[in-house]
Amino acid sequence: MPFSRILSPLRLGAFWVFCFLIALASWRFLILGVEASMSFVAYHAAERPLWFYAHVGLAPVALALMPFQFWTGLRQRRPLVHRWIGRSYGLAILLSGLGGLMMALGSTSGVVAATGFGLLAILWLGTTGRGIWLAMQGRIGEHRLWMIRSGALTFAAVTLRLYLPVLFATMGEEAGYTLVAWACWVPNMVVAEWLIRRKSKSPVGQPA
Numbered sequence: 001m002p003f004s005r006i007l008s009p010l011r012l013g014a015f016w017v018f019c020f021l022i023a024l025a026s027w028r029f030l031i032l033g034v035e036a037s038m039s040f041v042a043y044h045a046a047e048r049p050l051w052f053y054a055h056v057g058l059a060p061v062a063l064a065l066m067p068f069q070f071w072t073g074l075r076q077r078r079p080l081v082h083r084w085i086g087r088s089y090g091l092a093i094l095l096s097g098l099g100g101l102m103m104a105l106g107s108t109s110g111v112v113a114a115t116g117f118g119l120l121a122i123l124w125l126g127t128t129g130r131g132i133w134l135a136m137q138g139r140i141g142e143h144r145l146w147m148i149r150s151g152a153l154t155f156a157a158v159t160l161r162l163y164l165p166v167l168f169a170t171m172g173e174e175a176g177y178t179l180v181a182w183a184c185w186v187p188n189m190v191v192a193e194w195l196i197r198r199k200s201k202s203p204v205g206q207p208a
């Protein structure tokens with residue numbers, strides 16, 4: 001079932017807007033500098049600059065490219081464009097996912113938050129890698145399912161920033177940050193698995 005039939009036009013529009021807005025906002029360090037725009041993670045820039053810049057520079061690229069990959073019309077009309085965007089999405093995740101993992105390992109936010117982000121990084125690398133490998137094998141049906149999982153994890157960048165102000169206001173900064181390290185991606189994975197099950201029940205021959 002095409003993505004446009006699963007989401008109403010309003011939700012589909014919100015999906016595109018959130019992906020672009022969060023990607024653009026994430027590059028604020030290019031204009032304002034790290035210390036001024038994201039002071040709470042500036043220690044990563046000092047301790048592991050390569051991983052930090054790989055992450056904050058390239059993870060937004062993956063986020064901005066993702067909606068194009070779920071655009072059924074583009075996939076069907078321009079398969080070559082889909083492949084090239086897919087390669088760029090994969091490369092951005094390889095480098096920024098490793099950066100995210102190294103930042104999680106060096107995070108001062110506590111072991112529970114670090115484990116949440118660390119597991120997210122491993123699953124992000126794993127689902128995306130498997131999805132791309134399946135496409136290279138020509139196993140397109142399975143490729144779609146793994147890229148839905150990958151996309152749900154990429155979307156954690158959006159859900160994190162939507163939940164964070166609410167959690168900070170209701171639980172305080174420390175507990176809120178610890179919870180968001182899990183809450184930003186676990187529900188996304190549940191929704192992805194639900195979509196995948198719905199997809200596998202749709203009649204054979206339906207475009208996905």
Ligand code: HEM
Nearest residue numbers: 026056059060063100103104107109117120121124153157
């Ligand atoms: C999905 C896997 C991801 C993982 C595992 C991950 C991991 C992390 C970690 C560990 C930090 C530092 C937090 C700390 O030490 O307290 C961080 C910060 C950051 N991440 Fe990610 N991240 C992921 C996805 C993304 C995506 C898709 C974006 C794209 C917008 C992104 C953009 C950023 C930015 C801009 C920061 C700097 C702080 C901020 O502005 O919130 N991350 N990430």
